[in-house]
Amino acid sequence: MNTCPQFTQNNLLSFVPSTRYQGSKRKILPWIYKNLKGLEFQTVLDGFGGTGSVSYLFKLMGKKVTYNDVLKSNYQTGVALIRNSNVVLDASDLEFLLKVNGFEYPSFIQDTFKDIYYLDHENEWLDTVVFNIQKLSEKYGGKLLRTKQALAYHVLFQACLCKRPFNLFHRKNLYLRTAKVKRSFHNKGTWDRGFEELFLRFHKETTGRIFSNGCRNKAICKDVIKMKENDFDLVYLDPPYAKSDNGTGKDYFRLYHFVEGLIDYHNWERKIDWETINRRLKKKKTEWDNNSIEHSFDTVFRKFKDSIIIISYGSPGTPSIKRIKELLGQYKSDIRVKKKEYKYSLKNNNGKRLYEVLIIAQ
Numbered sequence: 001m002n003t004c005p006q007f008t009q010n011n012l013l014s015f016v017p018s019t020r021y022q023g024s025k026r027k028i029l030p031w032i033y034k035n036l037k038g039l040e041f042q043t044v045l046d047g048f049g050g051t052g053s054v055s056y057l058f059k060l061m062g063k064k065v066t067y068n069d070v071l072k073s074n075y076q077t078g079v080a081l082i083r084n085s086n087v088v089l090d091a092s093d094l095e096f097l098l099k100v101n102g103f104e105y106p107s108f109i110q111d112t113f114k115d116i117y118y119l120d121h122e123n124e125w126l127d128t129v130v131f132n133i134q135k136l137s138e139k140y141g142g143k144l145l146r147t148k149q150a151l152a153y154h155v156l157f158q159a160c161l162c163k164r165p166f167n168l169f170h171r172k173n174l175y176l177r178t179a180k181v182k183r184s185f186h187n188k189g190t191w192d193r194g195f196e197e198l199f200l201r202f203h204k205e206t207t208g209r210i211f212s213n214g215c216r217n218k219a220i221c222k223d224v225i226k227m228k229e230n231d232f233d234l235v236y237l238d239p240p241y242a243k244s245d246n247g248t249g250k251d252y253f254r255l256y257h258f259v260e261g262l263i264d265y266h267n268w269e270r271k272i273d274w275e276t277i278n279r280r281l282k283k284k285k286t287e288w289d290n291n292s293i294e295h296s297f298d299t300v301f302r303k304f305k306d307s308i309i310i311i312s313y314g315s316p317g318t319p320s321i322k323r324i325k326e327l328l329g330q331y332k333s334d335i336r337v338k339k340k341e342y343k344y345s346l347k348n349n350n351g352k353r354l355y356e357v358l359i360i361a362q
């Protein structure tokens, strides 16, 4: 079993798994670490865990971590990287996962997603591998099975994101990959790499990132508003960014519906909204989205009022930092705001300066 790596603020990123997930805080982890390392806490909830990069930082810091995300696909990452302390996919698992075994394979992805996200032979590869992941149940059982499957899904999802324009599934846009045009910024090199090569690359990276920090870390998959557990020393919140006044945040379910489908392969067909060109899953709203964003913030602040609350936020954002401080002020007396200019890889804010913000409330 790997033990907890010793890291510093400067070399921290070399320990943290890479990802192309939108909104990941991976790049700014050293700054987050600098601002959190002086706080006293042992148990921590990462309420909107995403790629698990902040949970992973807490794990490196030796904390007892509960990772949470409402997406089932992200939950697999939480199991694979945060809860898991010693299980890896070995050579026989890889062989089983990547080869065509003697099963009668379905062709659901090939039939449903033709010309939408991937090329025909890539869809066939996906049908095979996702079926094999499920068939790991013929080799393993119980928690070991669930951890091996989570590792395989995590690795598969990273490969899936890499091969997508914008790393997303929001549009039917396979043509962006195949069109013979000059590109200034897209990732054509990675798109054209084989799925198997990318799977093995992420497998290697993930295997080297599994370690025990001596704590029983957890991964859960809940709408944060509905969480019953609230006994944490510190709660870290990085909710979907909302930029408009109507208060609805970025819809991660819509951006990543394809990997949500992969996770529930056998039921995928009946969950698809067949009216959509890109075969999206039927809309699913959380309690966080169902109410106004201010109301949702307030509900979560009240729920975790006995914990140190840290919020990652973007500025400008809705609600404003001032309003968030007012809401927090109902429960907390010591509120500090840290700001850092953040350079997004794509300029999408009409040249306005964007800031990454940490609000620390004790």
Ligand SMILES: C[S@@+](CC[C@H](N)C(=O)[O-])C[C@H]1O[C@@H](n2cnc3c(N)ncnc32)[C@H](O)[C@@H]1O
Binding pocket: 021, 022, 023, 024, 025, 026, 047, 048, 049, 050, 051, 052, 053, 054, 068, 069, 070, 071, 074, 222, 223, 224, 225, 238, 239, 240, 241, 252, 253, 286, 287, 288, 289
């Ligand atoms: C900005 S991302 C978090 C990124 C994360 N900190 C990281 O570094 O990867 C927001 C996440 O919140 C999740 N999410 C959205 N609504 C949620 C809810 N009601 N409860 C829990 N998670 C939610 C999304 O699936 C998404 O992964």
